[in-house]
Amino acid sequence: MRQLRLHFWRTAAPLAVGAVLLALWEIVVRAEGIPPYILPGPVLIGETLWTDGPSLMGSLLVTLRITLVALAAAAILGGAIALLFSLSRILALSLFPYAVILQVTPIVAIAPLIIIWVREPFLALLVCAWIVAFFPIVANTTVGLNSADRNLLALFRLYGASTGKTLRYLKLPTALPYFLAGLRISGGLALIGAVVAEFVAGTGGTETGLAFRILEAGYRLAIPRLFAALFLLSMTGIVIYLVLDFVSRLLLRHWHESAIAEEEE
Amino acid sequence: MRAVSKRFASGVTALDGIDLDIHRGEFLSLLGPSGCGKSTLLRIIAGLSEPSSGVCRLLLETDRAGKIPAGRIGFVFQDPTLMPWSTVVDNVLLPFRLAGLIGSGERKRAVAEIQAVGLAGFERAYPRQLSGGMRMRVSIARALVTEPDLLLLDEPFAALDEITRMALNDDLMRLWESRRPTVVFVTHSVFESVYLSTRLAVMTSRPGRIAAELPIDLPRPRQQALRTSPRYTALCVMVSEQLVRAMAPESAGSK
Numbered sequence: 001m002r003q004l005r006l007h008f009w010r011t012a013a014p015l016a017v018g019a020v021l022l023a024l025w026e027i028v029v030r031a032e033g034i035p036p037y038i039l040p041g042p043v044l045i046g047e048t049l050w051t052d053g054p055s056l057m058g059s060l061l062v063t064l065r066i067t068l069v070a071l072a073a074a075a076i077l078g079g080a081i082a083l084l085f086s087l088s089r090i091l092a093l094s095l096f097p098y099a100v101i102l103q104v105t106p107i108v109a110i111a112p113l114i115i116i117w118v119r120e121p122f123l124a125l126l127v128c129a130w131i132v133a134f135f136p137i138v139a140n141t142t143v144g145l146n147s148a149d150r151n152l153l154a155l156f157r158l159y160g161a162s163t164g165k166t167l168r169y170l171k172l173p174t175a176l177p178y179f180l181a182g183l184r185i186s187g188g189l190a191l192i193g194a195v196v197a198e199f200v201a202g203t204g205g206t207e208t209g210l211a212f213r214i215l216e217a218g219y220r221l222a223i224p225r226l227f228a229a230l231f232l233l234s235m236t237g238i239v240i241y242l243v244l245d246f247v248s249r250l251l252l253r254h255w256h257e258s259a260i261a262e263e264e265e
Numbered sequence: 266m267r268a269v270s271k272r273f274a275s276g277v278t279a280l281d282g283i284d285l286d287i288h289r290g291e292f293l294s295l296l297g298p299s300g301c302g303k304s305t306l307l308r309i310i311a312g313l314s315e316p317s318s319g320v321c322r323l324l325l326e327t328d329r330a331g332k333i334p335a336g337r338i339g340f341v342f343q344d345p346t347l348m349p350w351s352t353v354v355d356n357v358l359l360p361f362r363l364a365g366l367i368g369s370g371e372r373k374r375a376v377a378e379i380q381a382v383g384l385a386g387f388e389r390a391y392p393r394q395l396s397g398g399m400r401m402r403v404s405i406a407r408a409l410v411t412e413p414d415l416l417l418l419d420e421p422f423a424a425l426d427e428i429t430r431m432a433l434n435d436d437l438m439r440l441w442e443s444r445r446p447t448v449v450f451v452t453h454s455v456f457e458s459v460y461l462s463t464r465l466a467v468m469t470s471r472p473g474r475i476a477a478e479l480p481i482d483l484p485r486p487r488q489q490a491l492r493t494s495p496r497y498t499a500l501c502v503m504v505s506e507q508l509v510r511a512m513a514p515e516s517a518g519s520k
Binding site for chain 2: 149154159169170255256260
């Protein structure tokens with residue numbers, strides 16, 4: 001019974017806060033007579049979302065495609081790089097600093113270069129999003145691969161396990177929660193990377209993503225549409241996070257503390 | 266094992282000139298205070314650690330390359346050291362999996378071993394669903410599943426409560442009596458070592474040396490009733506005195 005109530009509040013409380021804030025926003029906008037090109041009310045934004053929805057959705061798909069492909073590439077290449085790092089200490093020591101450099105250099109600063117160098121617009125945006133997204137996966141997975149229980153490692157040695165078997169039955173399972181935590185962070189970062197790259201690329205592409213639509217709406221003072229696009233972008237980020245969180249729980253449900261429901265405690 | 270010493274890179278001498286014979290089929294306990302190098306000694310016996318000097322030879326059957334085949338030695342750590350992502354049966358199957366042979370025969374062995382440690386019905390459970398004592402039973406089943414000639418146990422019951430510990434003592438006793446592998450059991454409990462062993466080696470700490478070797482000639486099979494018998498009590502008193510004597514130079518030196 002208590003569990004049920006907790007569950008109820010977990011969804012009801014944030015929703016109530018959101019509803020109150022939206023109502024306040026609408027009231028202030030109407031009472032003060034703030035023009036829509038400065039701050040549109042939630043009702044107007046909702047209407048714009050309805051009327052401009054189809055065309056915005058097309059742009060969303062463009063951005064989403066870049067995000068998801070970049071995330072997949074980050075997961076595969078990031079995992080592979082971490083694996084190489086765990087197998088060769090020299091490789092890890094010599095290359096890890098460069099991964100850090102790539103991470104700490106603001107993507108906005110290098111995006112113009114990438115867009116100049118990579119002619120294909122889709123690929124250029126992909127590279128930008130990938131650079132932002134791959135580091136958390138590399139860093140986390142590397143830690144995970146090196147976190148295997150010392151006694152289990154000794155046991156594997158005692159039973160004459162090969163490097164391959166130690167990797168498969170011990171190091172990879174140990175690293176899985178770390179990898180998934182990295183993936184969840186990277187999901188949001190890939191979206192940010194895609195948006196930043198689109199901002200920099202401007203109209204360079206043949207297809208226009210959601211970020212460019214925001215920029216365009218800003219120039220035209222179509223502020224309600226800007227808000228509508230922003231709303232879609234935030235929703236996309238939330239959905240990506242929820243999906244990755246769900247996948248993570250599904251994979252770890254039997255054994256990892258992070259995936260075990262509170263009710264069991 | 267002759268004149269085995271172990272010095273760590275930090276300069277600490279963990280073991281100093283250990284001479285020890287381990288006889289086939291005996292239950293030998295290494296008894297000593299924490300930090301006396303018992304675990305280090307056990308790791309050297311298992312081949313997980315190399316002695317800095319001296320030799321440790323195991324007279325087990327070797328393969329053509331002169332190596333002891335995997336699975337002839339079982340090892341139980343102080344922690345259950347299970348893979349949390351695997352079920353009980355998969356944990357017990359690990360030695361076979363690493364050797365690259367898993368068939369119905371091996372699966373039957375694993376299930377039989379889980380039964381032998383009293384965990385029938387828990388084959389599909391995950392370690393986190395089990396209590397500390399049950400996890401340790403899984404760990405013992407894994408060590409026994411290859412029917413090793415030599416079983417090494419490193420303070421396996423130190424983290425368990427007294428009641429669970431006694432129950433596991435009895436189970437270990439029963440398993441040993443029915444199969445008679447050679448056992449080297451590391452502990453810091455006088456009562457446990459006297460109850461279980463056929464022979465006892467008392468160790469001193471810093472540096473680790475063997476202070477005394479004592480045969481424990483209590484009748485077998487040993488059961489709960491033994492714990493209150495006068496002979497058991499007398500032996501415990503004697504072993505405790507040995508242990509105090511073994512530690513005396515250290516406490517004198519630290520003044």
